Amino acid sequence: MSPTRREFLGTLGAAGAVIALRGTQGVYWATEEDDRGWAPGIESRHKSACLICPARCGIEGRIVDGRLVRIQGSTLHPMSRGGVCPHGVAGVQMLYHPERLAGPLIRTGDRGAGEWREASGDEALGMVVDRLQSLRTAGRSDALAVLAGYCAGTMNDLWNQFLTAFGSPNYVSDASEDGSEAVMSLMHGISRRPSYDLERSELVVSFGAPLFESWWSPLQAYVAYGGVSDGEFGRPRLVQVDTRFSRTASQAQEWVGIRPGTHAVLALGLAYVLIRDELYDADFVAKHVSGFENYTDEQGRVREGYRSVVMRGYRTEEVSAITGVPVERITSLARALAEAQPATVVCGNDVTLSPQGLLAGMAVHSLNVLLGNINRPGGILFGEDPPLLPLVEPTLDETARAGSARTPAAGEGHPFGAGNQALRFAEAVAAGDEGDVDTLFVYFANPLSSSSRPAVWERALEKVPFIVSFSPFLDETTRYADLILPDLTAYERWQDAPAPSSYPYMAWGLARPVVEPHAGGTSTGEAILSVAQRLGGSLAQSLPYESIEALLQERARGLFGARRGMTFGNEFERRHLRQMEERGWWLPEHSDFDSFWSELVDRGGWTDLFHDNTDPAGISSRGDGRIALFPERLVAALEAEGRGRRPYVTIIDEEVAPEGYPLRLIPYRVSKLDSGSLALERWLAEQPTIFPDVQWVPWVEVNPETSHELGLGDGTMVWVVSERGRYRARLKVFPGTARENVCAPYGLRHPNGEVANPLRLLDGSGDPLTGLPAWFTTFVRLERA
């Protein structure tokens, strides 16, 4: 039945009334009013933040009748600017996933047997409180540990505040590290990852950084590169130095194929040309850099400087022979770097996840130093944290003081980095006595799937009497839990979402509930606050916040009082803010905090796009104010090793394939599946990579000639076998893979849930300076499955 004109106009009238009343809301109306009771639906849109990966992009949820039906990018977010990646779009499936846990579960059978009983949130939290109370009573507060995946902003502060007040030093990070922080700390004296002003760069040379795949923020790279920027700056040219023809390489203007593990050699080969042809920024080097020329160290010894090392050891012909990059390309790339005003060199995992990772990372970064691209627009910047109010000063009782002073279970780490802290923790727990770690909270981590050593983790978990998982899904590690307190998704809870370290400007996104929270779920942040209140005493005093929303609101008072920045705004507003601040002025837009907070929530966050490019602290915070090409502490540590290693001298190892394992394994993260926790999202699992015919089933890539020699055709199911183990995958013949390599995506599962994790095949080597694993030193063979 078609609506009559009167009915139609009546519907429009109602729609207009609703629009008028609800502001951004609209009406999603049925085309027919009939006996089935169809009625106009209410549509609304809310800004929020995506919390699936570290990028923390701005999103806008489209809600129809209280259901989230679509996730789009928020045009107001200064970094993502309306873009959203497949992760973000697929968040709808995470929210309504049929396998999502309905509520808290308490284990009733043996561990891993999958026998549970349902519990109320109150009972579950009570169980946690009783356990923690007994630990504190026994003076064993350090027997509590938190294993957390990527955790930034207030959730990170909250966990640390809780552990500090409770009295445990055991905050264990399971987040992936790229080693760049150690490089910056040594060379610049600044302990934070570098930020990249890609948008203002003229040329970006990426050494194995997966800018459009699994980088800190692929959206940041897309905005700079893909023409969705504010149009304020030109589009940079991208050169991708990579061992394989990756998604990033496929979108770059130029792909420089290179032998695995030789990126640092190429970087120094480029440095050779820059120095030889006097193309480097001599003024910058003279003013801000130490160690370029030969120098006298603290012991009075004359040491060879960077110039001499490079000129002596990295002639283009030799570099070409090692890296496989032709001399002409080395020369032309070096000249392009010198001509670009400015250029940025981005160092990726392919460089730092190697036995000489720290030294290799320094070698690559030294190009930025030579070019003077530090603290310059379009170069490497060191970002600032948003001026949030800190959490209250924690109250420490005697138990807390004693517990926090004890040695962390994971040990003290490595000389120049925390390395693989989670694996160290697992090894220590597995080697210790049962109950050394009594209670383990598992938050956004699934080491039984993602770790390179799941067996170690299994042994470790067996030694922990009480495991609490906050996962909303029954993943591999959660199956080992004694108690599950399923978290709410990003669309149902409050949480802040600071932009990742790669983004050079302050951007504090805010995730907030856009739909009614899942009845059985509990926001982990709220659970921490609740547990603290129930424990009482110093815990309650240290976390005196009514809710996460109240906590975030309190912290945002720092933004309100900062007299800079603005709530997220459109393109004009962003540029206007930048223009005003670059002139030294700031326009106050809110007379009171409440209106500021309302707008911040409505617009999805706060940002400040000013960076002080004149502050010398943005170049180096070392005592002498200079960038150290030969950091004393590192040089001393290398000398103490007695292996004769020196920066820029020793940057690669000779590797020989073991008998029977002729192919080098090249693991890489695919953009869509992270560490495997997202494989249950169907949209992601079926989304093709750069291969339109590959989906659902994990694959490995081999060169056509290798395929031919092995007699394994495209689509063949194979075992990828190393000395440490094997896994099953489908063979994909691809000319973008070098003949001697097998490229293996990380984070995939078979449709039956079987994990296909190439990291489990790794040979266990790593960089002793940072503790980071070596990903590209393992050799494998392929067998027909």
Add this chain to the structure above:
Amino acid sequence: MIQRRRVSIWVLWGVLPLTIASLPVGVRVAAAQTARSFAGDPVAGRQIFVSRGCVRCHSIWGNGGTLGPDFAVVGAGRSLQQLAGLFWNHTPRMIETVRHEEVRWPTFTEAELADIISYIYYVKLFDQPGNPEDGEWWFREKRCVECHSVGGRGGQVGGGLDGYARYIGPIMLAQGMWNSGPEMQGEQVSRGIPMPKFVGRELADIQAYIRRDSDLREREAVFLQPPNPNRGRELFLEKGCVACHGREGRGTRFGPDLQTATQRLQVSEIAGVLWNHSFQMDAAIRARGIAFPRFEGTEMADIIAFLYYLRFYAGAGDVQIGEQVFERKGCSACHGGDAAVGPDLAQSRAVLTPLGLATAMWNHAPAMYDMIQLGDVEWPLFENEEMRDLSAYLQALAEQGQADTQGNEERR
């Protein structure tokens, strides 16, 4: 959407006082020029610029649409009445554009128009950062370097200037110079160093040089809030500037006309003008027993804003010339006589203030455009001070009309 509750960054920056309308015309004009507050809130104007879609066609500093002119270029520095005229003159093209784009004609209240005009006027105050290379040269050329150091290089007599690196614009540097002026100038005289004069962007360049070469580390950049011309007016009185420059800065026999001296200048340029006259001023006021004024906080910025805003009201309009404009531009064809198509302006309250007139003209522009199209009449353009004079005439007309009406009612 959340409605913004905006800060009124200067409380006195309100709409024009209506009380002046009750005064006799000749007296009223003079009073209005001396006592009125500066109208409009530029922060609110910036928001209106976005929310009403001006930004789709117009830009500020190249930021925004490209269809219309950049307001920071064509609009800035003009008086309120000139800006109102500018708005009016471009309406035919804009009407055609919005109709082509099927966009609604943006209408404004009087306060909103004041805000947006104020914003367009105001942006000129905000200088671009200076050039550090030029600044380094000026620092040497002006011989600042002989007494002051930056980044450890330079003289020690006057101390280091590194602390100023936390400021981006030159206002605080200028204020520091001003406050130290008498001592500094005494020292220069004793050393035989000529008094430096600053013109153009030299001060901004020196500030940029200080920022570039300063040793100040982990500096927290300090952003100044927009200066407040109404506060500047108060300071102008409090600090005794009026003693030589008069209440509106138009000069007396003791001091020059600052409105003329600062016409169309930007912040750093006005700061330079102030500095340049400080040596003479010190001697002059000393002779009159007046203490040298010193500034704190952002007082100098407010004074500069006040001086900058003196041109916002570009003097009183001329009623006779306004009447000629009314006739010459064809306004009387619709708004005067018995054959009036438009409203009788002698009975209009909208024309009692310049902003009210500008608002009414803007809001009825599309209707008038259609009428003019039908009559094949040329769109009237208002150049130079024509809008100011027209406003004065219409005000006088309306006041007379309303006085007549009131008299008639009283007689009845």
